[in-house]
Amino acid sequence: MRKKFGIDIDGTVTSPDTIVPYMNQDFGLSLTYSDIKEYDLSVHVDIPQAEFAKWWLDNEAKIYKASPLTKEVKNVLREWELIHDLYFISARSKHLLELTNEWFVKQDLPFHHIELIGSHDKVNAAKQYEVDIFFEDKHDNAVAICEQCNIPVILFNTPYNQDPVPDGVVRVHSWSEAKAWVDKWLKENA
Template sequence: MRKKFGIDIDGTVTSPDTIVPYMNQDFGLSLSYSDIKEYDLSVHVDISKSDFAKWWLDNEARIYEASPLTKEVRAVLREWESAHDLFFISARSKHLLELTKEWFVKQDLPFHHIELIGSHDKINAAKQYEVDIFFEDKHDNAVAICEQCKIPVILFNTPYNQEPVPEGVIRVNNWSEAKAWVDTWLKENA
């Protein structure tokens, strides 16, 4: 049975350490990916949250355009694309839609729909598109989507999302583990 997969982009499809070199370069830091223990990156710089937000707005397009894929994602998505609908739901701002689509094409990644909502609150989009499962890296998003939408959420392990998770949020370390869990879930929910 065809399912709708809701998939976050940044930190899930793209490598979760993408922003670290940019922060190191622009702020004179020497952070490693393992140093990032909170989703809020502004805690690592000696400027105000508003100044960090301005830096992000000034740099997000170049960072997104050069974002590397996380390992295994292309092969897994290609395997799923003919059997399921791949809906990418991202907190990216709407004005980045063309850049995002061009990145998907350049990376040779399949997609059926890309929705940039400009907010981390993905519950309404998950409900609107009636996704059956969600793939996420942000802890509070994963928990909220699971609880509000009553669907399983695959949470990709990162240093910044180590809080406890409820039943229904499944931690994985990579796309191979995600695929193995989803394959079992699909057989059980055929």
Template sequence: MKEKRFGIDIDGTVTCPASLVPFINESFSLNITLEDIKKYDLAEALNIAPDKMRDWFDQTEPAIYAASPLAEGADKILAKWQKTFHLLFISARRQHLFDITEQWFHDQKIHYDHIELIGSHDKVAAAKRHAVDIFFEDKHDNAVMLAEELQIPVVLFNTPYNQDAVPDHVIRVDNWHEADLWVQQWLLQQGRISPLLRT
């Protein structure tokens, strides 16, 4: 019986945060790495006109999503979790990108119980509607909002663009292995023996 419900962002969380860097370099004749992106807003981070960046992203978004590599370890941890937890992927992607998103999950052999593309960074309503127990995110503002409004733990995957201070309910991790260890500790603190620890 699956008890806990995990809300999981896709881009920069399940996918590698550097997924769009090659596309940026090619399109804007740059030679940057992920470490150069210190702000979530790409226009601000790269000093590119917002309209120009928005048009570029609208055109390039499907190709980026189709080609995005997995974040290291995500497949192994999600495969482990899917036996025990509900995996609900909640993304700011827009609905017209659902087929590309679903195909990517199929290609990567990532199990999901639900995929929801809400077209907005405000994930509070979706997380509340699905009664999410923990959320996994890479966007600082999302993590803080989810943690404060829903009073749930939010696991924030460290990136150069999300280094602002966070409240107590936001837990920083560097990778999926650390996220898994935190989940096991969280379950133990609740007085439950994680099924993951019985194997």
């Protein structure tokens, strides 16, 4: 039976360490991916949060355009596109839709729909599109989607999402591990 998969983009489809070199270069830091223990990246720079927000707005398009894929994602999504609907739901701002579409085409990634909501609150979009499962890297998003939509959420393990997770949020370390869990879930819920 065809399912709708809700999939975050940044840190899930793209490599979660994408922004680290940009921060190191622009702020004179020497951060490593494992140093990023919080989702809020502004805690790593010694400038006001508003100034960091401006830096992000000035650089987000460049960073998104150059974001590398996370390992294994293309093969898994190519297999799933044939039997499921892939709905990418991202906190990116709506004005980045054309850039995002172009990035998907350049990366040769399959998709059925891309929704940029401009907010980290993805619950309404998950409900609107009636997704059956969600793939996420942000801890509080994963928990909220799981609890409010009553669907399983695959949480890709990162240094910044180490808080405990409730039943229904499944922590994985790779797309192949996610695929194995999803394959089992699909068989159990056929």
